[in-house]
Amino acid sequence: MNGIAGGLGGKQMKDWGNAKFIRSTTVTILLLTLLSTAATCQTAVQEFRISDLTRTTASEPGLKECLREGQRILGENAEVLKCGFLNQADVLESVAALKRPPFRVGDRSIVSRLVILRKEPSGWRTALNVSREIQNGAGFLGIDYLDDASPYWGYSVLIENHRADGKPALVLSLAYMANENDMSEVPVDITWNPAVHRYQEFSLNYEPFGFKPEIKNPPHKP
Known part of the structure; x- marks a missing residue:
């Protein structure tokens, strides 16, 4: 052999x-x-292309749901800014908004209202509501007090894909508008906190670094 x-x-x-x-x-x-x-x-994480979406048609069932729920909450003029399984593989989310003139400042959209809607096993719910204030289901975000007297011009919003610490995540950078065209404050970053199962402010600008707890009953500005 x-x-x-x-x-x-x-x-x-x-x-x-x-x-x-x-x-x-x-x-x-x-x-x-x-x-x-x-x-x-x-x-x-799966994100649908918003370029596939119009106000009357959508090529994906998920996009149709995002648009339908956004319009149910905000009315027929609602636009979907982001749609997909943005934080969890089994939870569909829709970022919907009402834009206002001038609609954009630089790379930021101008909105009078914005919501993040989540399709959980119990059904659709509003996880974040942006109007005069930014709120989740537990309280107010990004403020120290409520200002009832100043005129409301909306927010500028930029949707980003990384947190301030570099971790991949859906981040809404929201800045209060001082007037029709100018932001009045440093933007507040809002992102999903899986530890508490809700959207919160995230910042590395001041201690303690990271996620910031909500304010449940903020005082009113004198």
């Missing part, structure tokens, strides 16, 4: 065959693990 087989006894042949089988099985498992991981990464 020539070659490798000729130089190996019965036990050696068996051991060599077992080792070959183990190596092959290991490679197969590694490949399956990589494919599974890649699939998970691709499907964990």
Whole structure:
């Protein structure tokens, strides 16, 4: 017998065959693990293209739901700014808004009202409401007091894909408008906090760094 087989006894042949089988099985498992991981990464968050959306038609069922719910809350003039499984793979979310003139300042949209709606197992609910103030279901965000006297010009909003600490996330950068064209304050970043299951302010500008708790009953400005 020539070659490798000729130089190996019965036990050696068996051991060599077992080792070959183990190596092959290991490679197969590694490949399956990589494919599974890649699939998970691709499907964990899915965003629909807003370019596929008009006020009357949508190419994806998810887009139709986002538009329908946005218009149910804000009226027929509502526009969808973002739609998809934005934070969780099993929760559809719609970022809908009412824009106002001049509609844009630089790369920021001007809105008089904005909501984030989440389709959870119990149904659709409003997770964030932006009108004169920014509120989630637990309180007010990004303020120290309520100002009832100043005129309301809306907010400028920029939707970003990373938090201030660099972590990938849906982030709404919201800045109160001082007048029709100018922002009055440093923008407030709002993003999803999975630990408390709601949207909160996130900042690295002052301690404690990170997510900021809501204010449940802010005082009114004198």
